[in-house]
Each structure stands twice: as structure tokens, then as C-alpha cells.
Amino acid sequence: MICTVVGARPNFMKMAPVILELRRRGIPQVFVHTGQHYDARMSEIFFDQLGMPQPDVYLGVGSGSHADQTARIMTAFEKTCGDYAFKRLVVAGDVNSTLACALTAAKMGIPVAHVEAGLRSFDRDMPEEINRVLTDHLSDLLFTTEPSGAENLAREGISGDKVRYVGNSMIDSLRAHLDRALTQQPWTTYGFTPGSYGVVTLHRPSNVDTPETAREIAEAIGALGADLPLIFPIHPRTLSRGGDIWNGLGGVHIVDPLGYLEFLGLMARARLVITDSGGIQEETTALGVPCLTVRLNTERPVTLTEGTNRLVAPRRDVIVESARAVLNDPPRGRIPELWDGHAAVRIVDGLA
Ligand code: UD1
Numbered sequence: 001m002i003c004t005v006v007g008a009r010p011n012f013m014k015m016a017p018v019i020l021e022l023r024r025r026g027i028p029q030v031f032v033h034t035g036q037h038y039d040a041r042m043s044e045i046f047f048d049q050l051g052m053p054q055p056d057v058y059l060g061v062g063s064g065s066h067a068d069q070t071a072r073i074m075t076a077f078e079k080t081c082g083d084y085a086f087k088r089l090v091v092a093g094d095v096n097s098t099l100a101c102a103l104t105a106a107k108m109g110i111p112v113a114h115v116e117a118g119l120r121s122f123d124r125d126m127p128e129e130i131n132r133v134l135t136d137h138l139s140d141l142l143f144t145t146e147p148s149g150a151e152n153l154a155r156e157g158i159s160g161d162k163v164r165y166v167g168n169s170m171i172d173s174l175r176a177h178l179d180r181a182l183t184q185q186p187w188t189t190y191g192f193t194p195g196s197y198g199v200v201t202l203h204r205p206s207n208v209d210t211p212e213t214a215r216e217i218a219e220a221i222g223a224l225g226a227d228l229p230l231i232f233p234i235h236p237r238t239l240s241r242g243g244d245i246w247n248g249l250g251g252v253h254i255v256d257p258l259g260y261l262e263f264l265g266l267m268a269r270a271r272l273v274i275t276d277s278g279g280i281q282e283e284t285t286a287l288g289v290p291c292l293t294v295r296l297n298t299e300r301p302v303t304l305t306e307g308t309n310r311l312v313a314p315r316r317d318v319i320v321e322s323a324r325a326v327l328n329d330p331p332r333g334r335i336p337e338l339w340d341g342h343a344a345v346r347i348v349d350g351l352a
Pocket of ligand 1: 096128237
């Protein structure tokens with residue numbers, strides 16, 4: 001029996017194709033949702049839109065400090081592992097649920113497979129970087145999405161025998177759902193036409209938890225809103241840490257978190273995306289849409305070398321100048337190798 005796990009929003013698009021491919025082949029699996037993300041708009045809507053089955057086990061852990069959240073997932077997941085005789089665990093990405101379940105399973109002698117292995121920002125201030133490094137070292141099957149993954153793993157002494165370059169399962173979701181997302185024409189909700197607006201997302205602690213940094217970024221998007229109307233679906237964390245800072249910015253439409261299809265459709269026809277998300281850097285590269293990532297580093301360098309992504313420091317002038325430069329002369333990229341919509345097939349081949 002294979003155990004598949006999701007916990008937080010970015011897990012859903014990465015794991016849905018794997019879960020569905022296992023089902024298609026009739027391979028028995030127990031599908032667990034830790035409940036790290038629990039709001040309907042952060043979780044349920046993705047299940048519906050990605051065609052995922054309901055989880056067999058819901059751990060319902062919710063929010064907390066890192067130690068508290070990780071510990072509660074481990075305690076609950078240890079019991080699940082005791083209830084079933086798992087032959088393997090499959091986790092994805094870099095969220096707290098990923099590490100918590102990998103660590104629990106590894107200590108119980110259950111082999112761990114990691115989808116999206118080997119990415120490194122080399123910035124240990126990011127909780128995700130700690131989750132990535134530890135999850136990779138607990139895994140015996142490491143599925144990488146871009147060439148830097150194998151290089152990073154080799155440098156850390158992980159044997160190449162364990163590493164498989166499979167492409168990007170999140171891009172499987174994108175390719176499977178793009179047509180349906182575009183048919184819905186989500187831009188009409190805001191009175192826009194394709195190519196006449198930008199999209200913003202921000203939730204990283206380093207950007208939104210400190211008021212000075214958040215204010216710099218807010219001023220930048222307020223200034224850009226005068227050039228190009230911006231749609232900003234706001235993450236609950238961003239709202240709870242500094243709601244006022246994001247209010248009343250001209251030309252910026254603050255909306256609740258969006259479903260997968262709505263967001264994908266908006267992103268695909270945006271003139272520019274400004275984000276600090278990991279996944280959106282890859283999705284914009286796959287779509288050929290210009291992206292400015294408000295961070296000093298990225299664990300996804302292929303989006304810079306081959307894709308349409310550019311890094312910008314979280315400073316008002318830097319963001320505004322870079323955005324204007326990109327609007328005048330949009331970067332043209334190409335699609336990285338094996339981001340072809342069939343990564344999950346290769347992942348399940350690797351599991352079998
Ligand atoms: C998590 C991931 C991050 C990912 C992001 C995408 C970790 C360490 N971070 O960050 O890598 O990019 O998800 O969304 O796992 N909250 C709600 N409702 C929810 C979930 C969260 O209101 O359904 C609020 C709570 O106030 C919570 C805060 O958001 O304390 C942060 O949630 P948490 O899961 O700890 O981290 P994210 O910032 O969402």
C-alpha cells in the first residue's frame with residue numbers, strides 16, 4: 001500500500017496528477033490530508049477543481065508555530081502509519097507537512113519518495129529550505145524537476161542511484177486544466193481583457209511579516225497600479241500580518257484567495273505577474289508570461305536561465321523600475337525539458 005500526502009495549497013497541484021495516475025493503474029493507495037491548510041479557499045476548492053478524490057484520512061492539524069504544527073502532524077501521522085502497513089510514502093514540495101510526514105515514516109522504516117527534490121535557495125532563513133534539505137536526506141527516491149536538483153543532491157552526497165529526472169508534475173496539472181481555465185474567462189469578472197492587467201501574490205514571511213518591507217512592496221504595487229491594473233488575491237497570512245498596509249492602493253484589486261482554475265486563467269493572460277511564490281515562478285515559465293519574483297534568491301534557477309522569471313529585491317524603486325522594463329521589453333523564454341504534462345507517469349513508473 002502506497003501512502004500519498006498533501007497538506008498545504010502548493011501540494012495539491014503537485015500531487016493530484018500522481019494520485020490520479022496511481023488510481024488509473026489500480027495501485028492501492030491511502031491518501032492523507034494533514035489539514036495544514038483548512039480554509040475552503042485554501043484547500044477544498046482545489047480538490048474539486050483538480051478532480052482529486054476525497055482524502056481517506058484527514059488529520060485536521062490546522063495552524064500553529066512551526067514546531068507545534070510539525071509536531072502535531074507527526075503525532076497524528078504516526079498513528080495513521082500504525083493503522084496501515086504502508087510500503088512507501090510519497091510527499092511533494094517543501095511545506096511543513098512534507099517534512100513532518102517524511103520524518104515520521106523514515107523513523108518507522110517506511111521508504112520515502114520526494115516529488116520536487118533537490119531544489120535549493122541556499123537561504124536557511126526560509127523554513128521551506130530546511131524542509132527541502134531534510135526531506136531529501138530522508139528519502140530513497142528523489143524525483144527532480146530541473147537540472148539543478150541532481151547537482152545539489154550530488155553536492156550533498158546523495159547517491160545518483162536514488163535520483164530520477166522526471167519533469168514537473170505541477171505543470172502536468174497546468175496542462176491538464178489550462179483550456180478549461182481559459183474557457184471561463186476569469187478576467188471578465190474584473191472588467192479586463194486578456195493582456196490588459198497584471199496579477200500579484202505575496203505571502204512569504206520575509207516580505208509580509210515585517211511592516212517596513214511590506215510597506216515598500218505595497219508602495220511599489222500601488223505605483224504600478226497606475227500603469228496597469230493589478231489583481232491581488234490575498235493569502236490569509238498576508239492579511240493577518242498587515243491588512244492595513246494593503247488597503248487603498250490605487251489600481252490594485254484586492255480579492256480573496258482564488259480557486260485553481262480562476263487563478264490559472266488569470267495568470268495565463270496576464271501581461272505581468274509579480275509574486276514571491278515558488279510555484280508561480282514555474283507556472284509563468286510554462287505559460288511564457290513575464291514574472292517578477294520579489295526575492296533575493298530562487299531555488300528554481302531554470303526559471304531564470306530558460307524561463308520568463310526575473311528576481312527583484314523587495315525595494316519600492318527596484319520593483320517599479322524592473323516592472324516597467326519588463327512591460328516595455330518582455331522576456332522571452334523556453335519551456336524546460338520534460339515540463340510536458342507527463343511527469344506523473346514517470347513518477348509512478350519510478351514508484352513501481
Ligand atoms: C505555507 C508553506 C509555504 C507555501 C504556502 C502556500 C510552510 C512552512 N509554508 O505557508 O511554503 O508557499 O503555504 O500557501 O509549510 N491560514 C489560514 N487558513 C488556512 C491556512 C493558513 O487562515 O487554511 C493562516 C493562519 O493564520 C496561519 C497562516 O495563514 O497561521 C500561515 O499558514 P501556514 O500553513 O503556517 O503557512 P503559509 O504561510 O500558508
